[in-house]
Amino acid sequence: MSIFGDFAAHWQVYLSMPVIAAVIGYLTKRAAIEMMFRPMRFVGIKEPWLGWQGVVPRHSERMIRISADLLTRRLVDPDEIFRRLDSDRLAKEIEGPLLVAVDEITRDVMARYQSGLWDLLPPFARDLIVKQVQASSPLLVKRIMAEIQEHIGEVLDIRQVAVDALTRDKVLLVGLTRDISRPEMAFIARCGVYFGLFLGLIQTVVWAVTKNPLVLPLFGALIGWFTDWLAIKLVFFPRRPRRIGPITLHGVFQRRRDEVAKQYAAIVAREVMTVPNLLDAVLRGPRADRLLGMIRRAVEETIDEQAAAVRPVIAVAVGTKAFGELKRAAADRAVRYLPDTILHAKDYATAALDIRDTIATRMRRLTRIxxxxxxxxxxxxxxWKLIAVGAVIGALIGELQVLLLLH
Structure with a gap:
């Protein structure tokens, strides 16, 4: 029987081949996409290594290092962003909780270290002392801010902020990667359909000529392998627009630079470089001791200035040694109150630091690589593993196709 006669007799079989090839292309792409992100933990037998863990979760440590290096070397300059904070505005933003904190600190420290003198004072005199200390609190805020802005590189390891945030929650890293690559993932799936359909037409012709059962699994493997490989390449390459006849080729991810910059910056500003994370790194990070020393010094200097007019009286009534202990206790208590107090200015600090727009702007200046x-x-x-899995799935579907056609 001629090829045309066979086609007329079995047209349903011939028409199904490119359709099934398109399905193979799509399914292998969907499998590759899911294998990028799932499962979060290894599933299988580790010894010997039989199983799978999502590519992104499996290589999360390396990806975290890469992301953190990019953020700190090219996108976020701590000196620049922290100089955007205005100490007067910050003092105004935290004025209410600051006054409450100063009131509590003053009364507690005085009652603890100078209980005899404090108990002898009438209530109005105690209130006067508290108000005097409160009046100096904006000056204290300026001093602390000046210290932070002047020595931010010494007290904040911004790379560690990124590493800690991403390490703390692998779901965050996976979500970050998945969110910025969602259009690319959809593109890969669509490519599977188009490329699979095209190769399926070739497969149909080869089958019509040879009738060889090996054609279907071989073409299935070829479709799975080639469409995976080509789709991934087209996500990134060519890096610059390249015109080939009427068609302009440009890597999908490269083409979306502005959109990705906005999206990536928004996620990092919302989840990674947040005011609470930065504050926690400054006050509790590996360099926190330096800052705490600066804060204690600023508190003690402020107390000295406020007490300058009555220093002879203090020397007699309190004693130089006791006064020094009182200053250190006040400084330590101020450090303890600082995180909760400053967080009342979170909205202002977030807007002033402007991390989102800073990252988005600088991302547009990155080289293509x-x-x-x-x-x-x-x-x-x-x-290569994703591509290999695509080939295996394609071959299995091709073999299933043989069984359905011949039996």
Whole structure:
């Protein structure tokens, strides 16, 4: 029977082949996409290594290092962003909780270290002392802010802020990668359909000529392998627009630079470089001792200035040694109150630091290779495995197709 006669007799079979090839292309792409992000933990037998863990979760430590390096070297300059904070505005933002904190600190420290003298004072005199200390609190805020802004590089390891935030929650890293690559993932799935359909037409012709049962699993493997490989390449390459006849080729991820910059910056500002995270790193991070020393010094200097007019009286009534202990106790208590007090200015600090727009603007200045580094590491390490899985799935579906056609 001729090829045309066979086609007329079994047209349903021939028409189904490119459709099934398109399905193979789509399914292998969906499998590759899901294997990028799932499962979060290894599933299988580790010895020997039989199983799978999502590519992004599996290589999270390396991706975290890459993201943190990019953020700190090219996108966020601590000196620049912290100088945007205005100490007068900050003092005004935290005025209410600051006055309450000063009131509590003053009364507690005086009652603890100078209980005899404090008990002898009438209530109005105690209130007067408290108000005097409260009046100096804006000066204290300025001093502390000046110390932080002057020595921010010494007291804040901003790379560690990024590493800690991303390490603390792997779901955050996976979500960050998945969110900025969502259009690319959709593009890969669509490519599977188009490329699969095209190769399926070739497969149909080969089948019509040879009738060889090996054609279907071989083409299934080829479709799975080639469409995975080509789709991943087209996500990133070419890096610059390249015109080939009427068609302009440009890597999908490279083409979306402005959109990705906004999205990435918004996620980092909302989840990673937040005011609470930065504050926690400054006050509790590996360099916190330096800042705490600066704050104690600023508190003690402020107390000295306020007490300058009555220093002879203090020397007699309190004693130089006791006065020194009182200053240190006040400084330590101020450090303890500082985190909760400053967090009342979170909205102002977030707007002033302007981390989101800063990152978005600087991302647009990255080289094409640096920009590609946001997403490319998620694919590069296990790219061959994703492609191989696509080939295996394609071959299995092709073999299933043989069984259905011949039996």
């Amino acid at each position: 640096e920009y590609e580094g946001l997403l490319r590491p998620a694919f590069r390490q296990d790219e």
